Amino acid sequence: MVVAHTQPSTSSSSPVHKKNRRKTSKKSTNATTDAASSSKLELADRDEEMEINDQNPSNSITDVIPVQDGDGEDDIMIDVDAPSLPQSGVPTLPPLADGAQKGPLKSEMRRIPIPPHRMTPLKKDWINIFGPLTEMLGLQVRMNVQRRSVECRTSKHTKEIGALQKGADFVKAFALGFDVNDAIALLRLDDLYLDSFEIKDVKSLQGDHLSRAIGRIAGQDGKTKFTIENASRTRIVLADTKIHIMGSFQNIKIARDAIVSLILGSPPGKVYAGLRTVSSRMRQRAL
Numbered sequence: 001m002v003v004a005h006t007q008p009s010t011s012s013s014s015p016v017h018k019k020n021r022r023k024t025s026k027k028s029t030n031a032t033t034d035a036a037s038s039s040k041l042e043l044a045d046r047d048e049e050m051e052i053n054d055q056n057p058s059n060s061i062t063d064v065i066p067v068q069d070g071d072g073e074d075d076i077m078i079d080v081d082a083p084s085l086p087q088s089g090v091p092t093l094p095p096l097a098d099g100a101q102k103g104p105l106k107s108e109m110r111r112i113p114i115p116p117h118r119m120t121p122l123k124k125d126w127i128n129i130f131g132p133l134t135e136m137l138g139l140q141v142r143m144n145v146q147r148r149s150v151e152c153r154t155s156k157h158t159k160e161i162g163a164l165q166k167g168a169d170f171v172k173a174f175a176l177g178f179d180v181n182d183a184i185a186l187l188r189l190d191d192l193y194l195d196s197f198e199i200k201d202v203k204s205l206q207g208d209h210l211s212r213a214i215g216r217i218a219g220q221d222g223k224t225k226f227t228i229e230n231a232s233r234t235r236i237v238l239a240d241t242k243i244h245i246m247g248s249f250q251n252i253k254i255a256r257d258a259i260v261s262l263i264l265g266s267p268p269g270k271v272y273a274g275l276r277t278v279s280s281r282m283r284q285r286a287l
Helices: 014-055 070-076 116-124 126-135 163-176 208-218 220-232 249-263 268-286
Strands: 109-113 139-144 149-154 193-198 235-239 242-247
Touching (some): 109 163, 116 126, 116 163, 126 139, 126 163, 139 163, 149 163, 193 249, 208 220, 208 249, 220 235, 249 268
Antiparallel strands (some): 109 149, 193 242, 235 242
8 A cells, every 4th residue: 555645835835925025015115105195295284384374474473573663763772872981991080179188197107127237327317317307297206226127107297198108218218328418318309219239130240259340339439439429410329239329210220320331340431431421411401
């Protein structure tokens, strides 16, 4: 007895898969056509809304605010004729009264230190020092020996605002080494100043070079120093390596330039020639 095994035919299954593929492709094409048609409908609806808004501008979302004519423009426009503010921030203050600076001042005190080597000359010339301070400026002055200083204070007799500063400059000038008669000029004139510097500020010198520089500034028996003082109309004090000059601003510059040239090594004859030309120009300007 022979049993025959028959295999199922695959011809029946292949058409089924082909049909399914055709169905999915049809579905996808239908979906794309539906999406395109819906987008076209949306665009058409938007165009219709824009046309409606163009025909009826009052129904649009952004309404145009009408501009007021006539008197309403003054509220919106900037007034051109308004008074302009000052460009600079400097305040304009009224002038002081005639007796404003001569009234009673607030009590102030100033302490001027005195070097140890100037205490003995201070004690000798004390009468000539506190006399101008009390009579001319109306200050109260005392010598503090323990602190080695001179104390000045304003009082009811003080008339000027800058009296205390003038008194302090006068005592400081005496402490630096100036004569009392020369220092009194600080109380009488307003355009006098004090200037101090050291030789090492100009050029770093040591030993014999420093001694020769000091000798060139002083000269034989102080001749060079006196010549500079007379030509520039100043007063000069040589205190070791420190140099103090008293005079007006322009005269201090002339004396300082001459001293600097001597420190740098210029011969005194060349400095004298420069001072002669400067003094002649000063005389011409004075005329």
